[in-house]
Amino acid sequence: MKDRTWLTVVGFGEDGLSGLGREARAALEAAPLVFGGERHLALLPAQAGQQRRPWPRPFALAYDQVLAHRGKPVCVLASGDPMFYGIGSQLAERLPPDELRVLPAPSSMSLAAARLGWPLQQVRVVPAHGRPLARVALYLAEGARLLVLSADGDTPVTLARLLVAQGYGASQLSVFGRLGGPEETRHDGTAASWLVSTTDGDAVVPEPALNLVAVHCHADPGTRPLSRRSALPDSAFEHDGQLTKRDLRALTLARLAPQPGERLWDVGAGCGSIGIEWLRAESSCRAIAIESHPERCGFIERNRDRLGVPGLELVTGRAPEALVGLATPDAIFIGGGLTIEGVVEQCWQALRPGGRLVANAVTLQTEAALVAWRERIGGELTRVSVAQAEPLGRFDGWRTARPITLLSVEKPLADTNR
Helix, strand or coil, X not given: CCCCCCEEEEEECCCHHHHCCHHHHHHHHHCCEEEEXXXXXXXXXXXXXXXXXXXXXXXHHHHHHHHCCCCXXXXXXXXXXXXXXXXXXXXXXXXXXXXXXEECCCCHHHHHHHHHCCCHHHCEEEECCCCCHXXXXXXXXXXXXXXXXXXXXXXXXXXXXHHHHCCCCCCEEEEEECCCCCCCEEEEEEHHHHCCECCCCCECCCCCCCEEEEEECCCCCCCCCCCCCCCCCHHHCCCCCCCCCHHHHHHHHHHHCCCCCCEEEEECCCCCHHHHHHHHHCCCCEEEEEECCHHHHHHHHHHHHHCCCCCCEEEECCCCHHHCCCCCCCEEEECCCCCCCCHHHHHHHHCCCCCEEEEEXXXXXXXXXXXXXXXXXXXXXXXXXXXXXXXXXXXXEEEECCCEEEEEEECCCCCCCC
């Protein structure tokens, strides 16, 4: 069978050619065209007749530039393991496997784990390059071990501020610079001690632009870790009272049943609690919060960052108009707008076959709307009443909250009510 391989992706470390195996060296020497970052290309010795092209800006143009030479020998340089948050995985999505060869080197994560003595399978890797650093908050727990791939030299200080604000100032940080090379650096300290202030209040811990931060999480006294497997306490959210309370939120999420990669519409999102809990349950899930109230939109923005899910998309507007053109949902929660004409109709029409719709009602009018919709689309009605023990004189008594009615329904794969 004819060998169709034309593109070789070589994992490259800070030690340059000295760290490459025989196969990787041969691929580099034989390639008439080499793509890579300026830093990597500068580590290659001069070679007559070989063309070297640095990555374009924006980097998104790189894929078309590489693929324009399809069928001709091309070599691409990448940091460490190209298949771990690297260009190799992106090229593999664009090419059949018999056209691509990947020769990995030890990744910065592997090197950091080796330096620390951490079992790599027990470590959570959090990329901060081109992604919000606020995602780190999702993984904070006592004893958790994180490797944060920095965006630049300022990331360690920004991360330390985030940890202190979250009540994890006691966490141990190890900042590695230029891992695996002759100029490798390491600085250790707690997140709180990292913030060494100057007279004008700026933190001064200079780090190389190419760095990785290892975090061994430790909560400060009094900090209560937040679970990702059960509903958060109401106090975890900034809100004005328009909040799906904890016990009802747990029941609602159980019916929404988030699965990896699925998208939720949170219609009438309030402070965003349902969408936030959906995203915290599964890291690959997506969610759109639809809310028209300006103050509540502010709650959503602050809650999503503080609770580690900055990817929650916020659409400011009123349903059903604000629903037009949104990406198809796998699940929908309607927390407000049940009596507004067209809201449930548009949600049901947009929901993919096999998707779940859950709606909660607290008033007689919205409950009547749910009963009517159940007649049309089926589903299960559940009435929930929760009582909390509260002081009553010298004793305690039960205080019952308003009962809530839930409609949960799965859209048939062959829907006849569209």
